[in-house]
Amino acid sequence: xxxxxxxxxxxxxxxxxxxxxxxxxxxxxxxxxxxxxxxxxxxxxxxxxxxxxxxxxxxxxxxxxxxxxxxxxxxxxxxxxxxxxxxxxxxxxxxxxxxxxxxxxxxxxxxxxxxxxxxxxxxxxxxxxxxxxxxxxxxxxxxxxxxxxxxxxxxxxxxxxxxxxxxxxxxxxxxxxxxxxxxxxxxxxxxxxxxxxxxxxxxxxxxxxxxxxxxxxxxxxxxxxxxxxxxxxxxxxxxxxxxxxxxxxxxxxxxxxxxxxxxxxxxxxxxxxxxxxxxxxxxxxxxxxxxxxxxxxxxxxxxxxxxxxxxxxxxxxxxxxxxxxxxxxxxxxxxxxxxxxxxxxxxxxxxxxxxxxxxxxxxxxxxxxxxxxxxxxxxxxxxxxxxxxxxxxxxxxxxxxxxxxxxxxxxxxxxxxxxxxxxxxxxxxxxxxxxxxxxxxxxxxxxxxxxxxx
Ligand SMILES: Cc1cc2nc3c(=O)[nH]c(=O)nc-3n(C[C@H](O)[C@H](O)[C@H](O)COP(=O)(O)OP(=O)(O)OC[C@H]3O[C@@H](n4cnc5c(N)ncnc54)[C@H](O)[C@@H]3O)c2cc1C
Numbered sequence: 085x086x087x088x089x090x091x092x093x094x095x096x097x098x099x100x101x102x103x104x105x106x107x108x109x110x111x112x113x114x115x116x117x118x119x120x121x122x123x124x125x126x127x128x129x130x131x132x133x134x135x136x137x138x139x140x141x142x143x144x145x146x147x148x149x150x151x152x153x154x155x156x157x158x159x160x161x162x163x164x165x166x167x168x169x170x171x172x173x174x175x176x177x178x179x180x181x182x183x184x185x186x187x188x189x190x191x192x193x194x195x196x197x198x199x200x201x202x203x204x205x206x207x208x209x210x211x212x213x214x215x216x217x218x219x220x221x222x223x224x225x226x227x228x229x230x231x232x233x234x235x236x237x238x239x240x241x242x243x244x245x246x247x248x249x250x251x252x253x254x255x256x257x258x259x260x261x262x263x264x265x266x267x268x269x270x271x272x273x274x275x276x277x278x279x280x281x282x283x284x285x286x287x288x289x290x291x292x293x294x295x296x297x298x299x300x301x302x303x304x305x306x307x308x309x310x311x312x313x314x315x316x317x318x319x320x321x322x323x324x325x326x327x328x329x330x331x332x333x334x335x336x337x338x339x340x341x342x343x344x345x346x347x348x349x350x351x352x353x354x355x356x357x358x359x360x361x362x363x364x365x366x367x368x369x370x371x372x373x374x375x376x377x378x379x380x381x382x383x384x385x386x387x388x389x390x391x392x393x394x395x396x397x398x399x400x401x402x403x404x405x406x407x408x409x410x411x412x413x414x415x416x417x418x419x420x421x422x423x424x425x426x427x428x429x430x431x432x433x434x435x436x437x438x439x440x441x442x443x444x445x446x447x448x449x450x451x452x453x454x455x456x457x458x459x460x461x462x463x464x465x466x467x468x469x470x471x472x473x474x475x476x477x478x479x480x481x482x483x484x485x486x487x488x489x490x491x492x493x494x495x496x497x498x499x500x501x502x503x504x505x506x507x508x509x510x511x512x513x514x515x516x517x518x519x520x521x522x523x524x525x526x527x528x529x530x531x532x533x534x535x536x537x538x
Pocket of ligand 1: 168169170221222223224225226227244245246247251252253254257258262286287288289307308309310330333363364367505506507508512513514515516518
């Protein structure tokens with residue numbers, strides 16, 4: 085269940101599309117938690133292990149202090165996940181067996197709103213400092229979680245961030261209409277008041293070397309995300325008008341924030357084709373709608389998912405969904421492989437595609453494909469946005485400077501005093517998973533720091 089502003093209203097601005105609603109207004113189904121003996125919602129659903137049934141019980145009783153105490157005991161920043169998490173917990177909810185899960189994410193959002201309103205979210209300055217220092221590289225959800233946790237353990241933390249402001253993909257990738265950046269600013273204020281030091285517009289590896297970091301800090305935690313975007317190697321890729329989705333989205337976010345005056349890439353008046361149908365692709369659709377594109381088409385190599393999932397609860401459902409951005413405009417085509425980009429005078433004009441026939445595995449999911457002979461077709465395009473995921477971290481002198489290697493899948497690990505957390509360690513994922521991973525890694529860093537001889 086979710087509550088959105090009307091499409092007619094929301095496409096005219098970049099304000100959040102989703103509304104906050106008091107629990108009394110939820111349908112009986114949406115608030116009916118069975119308080120299961122074995123709660124799948126947090127056992128296998130929530131990567132953070134949020135104590136969901138008890139949080140809901142306190143929220144329904146109006147005990148916001150207790151609800152917040154429980155929620156913040158496992159999650160450093162529920163204000164982020166309560167707005168943008170795909171709610172793995174709701175999928176795992178026992179009531180989801182009959183397709184009526186409890187609206188856990190919205191209840192979480194309400195607890196967060198109350199906690200800030202009632203002044204429960206306060207800076208935390210440890211009574212005693214450990215005398216140990218940590219440099220955290222990257223201020224996305226993983227870096228922020230490590231900083232928060234290690235500060236609470238008493239270590240002095242400095243966060244280096246190459247962008248102008250902290251937040252990582254939450255600030256520069258996810259559009260404002262899904263996550264208002266004031267939500268991030270409010271948290272950074274609390275963290276700064278907790279003596280966590282933020283050094284922005286400073287790129288580790290360029291402005292500060294690995295040797296400098298290891299000389300000046302007792303531990304270094306790399307939380308640098310998985311920045312390499314997946315590309316399409318097809319003829320015509322060099323034409324102008326073909327961009328990575330993140331460049332398009334971050335350009336709009338920087339304009340909304342007032343960081344820059346003009347868009348670097350605009351969809352206005354253009355036939356926009358988004359390649360990729362995941363979250364990032366959907367964000368490109370919502371942004372193109374607001375920029376007043378002439379037409380928006382999303383294409384995907386995969387076949388259209390079925391209306392009914394072949395998977396069984398509590399496995400993640402494989403089924404057709406429509407995001408709030410997809411409700412706002414555009415259309416979708418499935419099973420299309422991009423064969424070539426064609427243009428005039430160096431500028432993209434159309435995409436040549438071929439249709440695919442997919443075979444399905446025993447689990448009901450697509451397994452392999454073959455091209456359907458003579459099914460080539462052309463799609464008009466004067467802006468192409470590549471939204472096909474991310475490949476991980478590149479092997480650079482910066483990474484090697486910590487004695488770290490990059491796996492075949494583009495991930496890095498640990499080599500104390502250097503540790504890694506979030507998407508750079510696990511591969512591209514979700515905010516909640518980046519936070520959960522960083523939560524665990526901060527424990528390892530803490531153990532390492534207290535094992536050091538004084
Ligand atoms: C368009 C888009 C939409 C998404 N939507 C959702 C969503 O709705 N829900 C959801 O759960 N997840 C979503 N995700 C995924 C989610 O944003 C990521 O999984 C999450 O942000 C990863 O967190 P992280 O801290 O590991 O990395 P990031 O958020 O990528 O943060 C890494 C930070 O490190 C900084 N950095 C990198 N190298 C250096 C360096 N050398 N020196 C200093 N700083 C450096 C970067 O500037 C960045 O700020 C989305 C992703 C994208 C791209």
